[in-house]
Amino acid sequence: MTQTVLITGASAGIGQQLALAFARRGYNLALAARRLESLVTLKEQLLLSHPQVRVEIAALDVNQLDSVAPVINGFAAAFGSLDIVVANAGVGDGGGLVGTGGFARDAAVIQTNVLGAMATIDAAVAIFRKQKQGHVVAISSVAASRGVPGAAAYCTSKAAIAMYADAVRAELHSKPIKVTTLFPGYIDTEMNNRMKRRPFLVTVENGAERIAKLIERGVQQSAVPGWPWGFVMWLLRKLPISIIAKQAPFAD
Numbered sequence: 001m002t003q004t005v006l007i008t009g010a011s012a013g014i015g016q017q018l019a020l021a022f023a024r025r026g027y028n029l030a031l032a033a034r035r036l037e038s039l040v041t042l043k044e045q046l047l048l049s050h051p052q053v054r055v056e057i058a059a060l061d062v063n064q065l066d067s068v069a070p071v072i073n074g075f076a077a078a079f080g081s082l083d084i085v086v087a088n089a090g091v092g093d094g095g096g097l098v099g100t101g102g103f104a105r106d107a108a109v110i111q112t113n114v115l116g117a118m119a120t121i122d123a124a125v126a127i128f129r130k131q132k133q134g135h136v137v138a139i140s141s142v143a144a145s146r147g148v149p150g151a152a153a154y155c156t157s158k159a160a161i162a163m164y165a166d167a168v169r170a171e172l173h174s175k176p177i178k179v180t181t182l183f184p185g186y187i188d189t190e191m192n193n194r195m196k197r198r199p200f201l202v203t204v205e206n207g208a209e210r211i212a213k214l215i216e217r218g219v220q221q222s223a224v225p226g227w228p229w230g231f232v233m234w235l236l237r238k239l240p241i242s243i244i245a246k247q248a249p250f251a252d
């Protein structure tokens, strides 16, 4: 039977390209984001290039925590079941330093990247527990591996969602429900295209294709691309604070 993948944050960047990557693989698609008009355009594009694929779209602001489960349940009802849910929606934090008047911005990062993603995963797992099968994917970041200057809230948010996914994986260990956590490095999207330095940058098409492959393989955790970012994550954890303090790799 045709599998269905739900992607939050599908209106742009990685989520949009991931929709195309899964359409190429013949999956049905449940796509959500705040910008409904972008989803309408994406749906038209998908149906043109992959007429055999079923595409449903819905407006969803994951910051509205009470609206997340109803939207995800609505997709499950429309398709009859869901196979994969990718908690991809996220925001960057613009590179501000702590204690310089940006706390509201930092709180908004936590709201979307942590609470919004947790609400998505919680709603997905509730469906998967009933279905007795499913696969939930958390999109974390290399930034989860070390707090770096200019990205305190973003690093915190990505470490938090990775830890949450870890716990969910342990909770579901005896059940046929998979949990994948992915840690992308720099993938060329609007989130980072104003940054001065983006080492080891890959195109969004390349990044999304790698992410789709890792999801299909059902890996528990992986950096994206695995090389060099798996090594960079290890290195970031080891480097002395004097070196970290001089870096601002995730800041504008």
Ligand SMILES: NC(=O)c1ccc[n+]([C@@H]2O[C@H](COP(=O)([O-])OP(=O)(O)OC[C@H]3O[C@@H](n4cnc5c(N)ncnc54)[C@H](OP(=O)(O)O)[C@@H]3O)[C@@H](O)[C@H]2O)c1
Residues within 6 Å of the ligand: 008, 009, 010, 011, 012, 013, 014, 015, 032, 033, 034, 035, 036, 038, 060, 061, 062, 063, 088, 089, 090, 091, 092, 112, 116, 139, 140, 141, 142, 183, 184, 185, 186, 187, 188, 189, 190, 191, 192
């Ligand atoms: N690009 C990278 O290098 C990179 C690296 C590591 C991790 N990541 C992670 O990958 C994910 C996707 O990022 P991206 O680079 O593709 O960024 P992007 O191009 O800025 O796209 C972000 C997507 O998230 C959606 N979104 C943001 N806030 C939302 C909200 N409150 N409710 C629902 N959807 C929301 C946006 O849609 P609307 O505005 O239409 O809602 C958009 O579709 C994020 O979690 C990001 O942290 C990215």
